[in-house]
Amino acid sequence: MSKPIWVEAxxxxxxxxxxxxxxxxxxxxxxxxxxxxxxxxxxxxxxHVYDEATGRQRDDxxxxxxxxxxxxxxVDAIVYPTIPxxxxxxxxxxxxxxxxxxxxxxxxRGLVEWGVLDPGSCNWLTFAGIPAGETxxxxxxxxxxxxxxxxxxxxxxxxxxxxxxEPGFTRLGAAxxxxxxxxxxxxxxxxxxxxxxxxxxPRIWALEAHLKLLEEAAPGAPAxxxxxxxxxxxxxxxxxxxxxxxxxxLEDVPFGCTSSNAALVAxxxxxxxxxxxxxxxxxxxxxELAGKAxxx
Numbered sequence: 001m002s003k004p005i006w007v008e009a010x011x012x013x014x015x016x017x018x019x020x021x022x023x024x025x026x027x028x029x030x031x032x033x034x035x036x037x038x039x040x041x042x043x044x045x046x047x048h049v050y051d052e053a054t055g056r057q058r059d060d061x062x063x064x065x066x067x068x069x070x071x072x073x074x075v076d077a078i079v080y081p082t083i084p085x086x087x088x089x090x091x092x093x094x095x096x097x098x099x100x101x102x103x104x105x106x107x108x109r110g111l112v113e114w115g116v117l118d119p120g121s122c123n124w125l126t127f128a129g130i131p132a133g134e135t136x137x138x139x140x141x142x143x144x145x146x147x148x149x150x151x152x153x154x155x156x157x158x159x160x161x162x163x164x165x166e167p168g169f170t171r172l173g174a175a176x177x178x179x180x181x182x183x184x185x186x187x188x189x190x191x192x193x194x195x196x197x198x199x200x201x202p203r204i205w206a207l208e209a210h211l212k213l214l215e216e217a218a219p220g221a222p223a224x225x226x227x228x229x230x231x232x233x234x235x236x237x238x239x240x241x242x243x244x245x246x247x248x249x250l251e252d253v254p255f256g257c258t259s260s261n262a263a264l265v266a267x268x269x270x271x272x273x274x275x276x277x278x279x280x281x282x283x284x285x286x287x288e289l290a291g292k293a294x295x296x
Contacts, residue, residue, distance in 0.1 A: 195229025
């Protein structure tokens with residue numbers, strides 16, 4: 001029987017249309033793209049919401065609620081929001097006093113099962129910009145912010161979706177998860193890039209390194225290949241063979257992509273099936289996570 005592999009669609013990101021022209025920004029477009037991605041084979045949708053007048057990210061729980069409810073009115077899927085990219089000019093200003101206020105508000109209303117939680121900080125700049133003097137920015141996740149997110153996830157039974165930009169994020173994420181009894185199992189999203197000067201390039205040796213560290217730090221934890229400014233298609237076969245899950249979408253692929261989110265998901269599903277896997281249903285994703293022990 002084919003191995004069920006989760007497929008996640010990251011449909012927009014913080015970039016704005018000047019960097020990724022095809023991303024959905026208007027609420028109606030976000031909802032439509034989320035539905036189309038699920039219909040193409042994704043069980044999970046990750047999204048950002050915007051102030052439509054400025055096109056800038058706006059982490060308002062009411063906007064997220066509209067997007068999540070709009071998608072789930074038509075299809076069953078795990079739909080979850082981002083957090084503000086502290087330190088950057090990509091996203092708009094944070095709302096309220098905390099970076100996880102919107103996640104807590106959504107959780108109170110039963111609208112989220114997963115939430116972004118990035119266990120570490122790192123320098124962001126592009127290889128293309130380095131010769132021209134680009135300085136980039138520090139993507140900041142101070143310890144008190146990480147613990148704020150962990151507390152929200154623990155209190156509301158939300159699975160942390162860890163973005164593992166650097167290998168040390170796995171070690172920190174696993175150690176912190178063990179410190180929060182009953183925390184739902186985190187998902188370790190292994191972040192590759194060709195465009196950004198952090199982490200690993202999308203190579204099989206790099207996937208193996210990530211997985212060896214993960215097995216030592218958090219044995220049996222679910223892993224997913226993902227990234228920013230990257231084409232991970234060359235890793236799909238190796239991922240499927242190892243039971244590692246998959247993510248694609250206009251947030252992740254290189255800037256200037258002309259494909260739609262639905263087309264990107266369909267292409268990933270096609271390659272997944274050629275490699276002997278099949279896209280998991282959302283019921284299978286939930287059942288697999290329910291069958292895993294909590295982090296402590």
